[in-house]
Amino acid sequence: MHGFESIVERQIREAQERGEFDNLPGSGKPLPDLRTDDPDWWVKRLIQREHLDISGAMPTVLSLRKEAETFPQSLLELQTEQSVRAVLEDYNWRVKLDRLRPAVGNLPPTIARTVDVDDLVGQWRGLREELHQRASAARAEAEAARIAQQAEAAARRRQASVWRRLLRRS
Known part of the structure; x- marks a missing residue:
């Protein structure tokens, strides 16, 4: 040991001496699904x-593109054409606003396309x-199933009624 041992190092050493790190689950085994070819495996x-x-x-442009992929199915909950148009016009405004941001790096900027409001409203x-x-x-x-059930129940009642009458006569 060196002349100086920090408080944390001392606590770890004492825990090792007490055997608190022995027999832990996975001890002595490789980490499951460890991917050395992907540096971001742990984040994923x-x-x-x-x-x-x-x-x-996500970068704004990617979230805008992802949002556009959901049109028009994501708009089905909206009840009026006016509200659908408002959502689509807001989307187009955000796309145009994103285009005003300065490009970063040497690559050409990635852009999201505006949507055709009238076409999507039609869809x-x-x-x-x-x-x-x-x-x-x-x-x-x-309704047809309910009517069929009622008719079947009425037929059973009629049949039971016929049997009751026959049994009374005998």
Whole structure:
């Protein structure tokens, strides 16, 4: 030992002497899924293990592109065409604002494309109509099933009634 031992080093040494580090799970075994070819393996595993949302760490242009990929399905919850247009116009405004940022480095800047508001509103209308048709068909199926159940129950009641009358006569 050297002449100076820090408090932390002393506590570690004493814990080793007491055997507190013996028989730990995984002791003497390699780390599972250790990838030496990927320097960021531990960050990726942490994100996966902790279920972290890293969308806030993405460059703005990538998050804008990712958002555009979800159109028009992500707009189905909106009830009015006016609200859909407002969301899409806000998206286009944010894309244009992102383009005003200065380029960093020697590479050409990566940009996100603006969206055609009228085209996406048309797609939204089509999806909403399809959704309403499916809902109507599901309601009609449920109603038909309910009517069939009622008819079946009525037939069983009639049959039971016939049997009761026959049994009374005998």
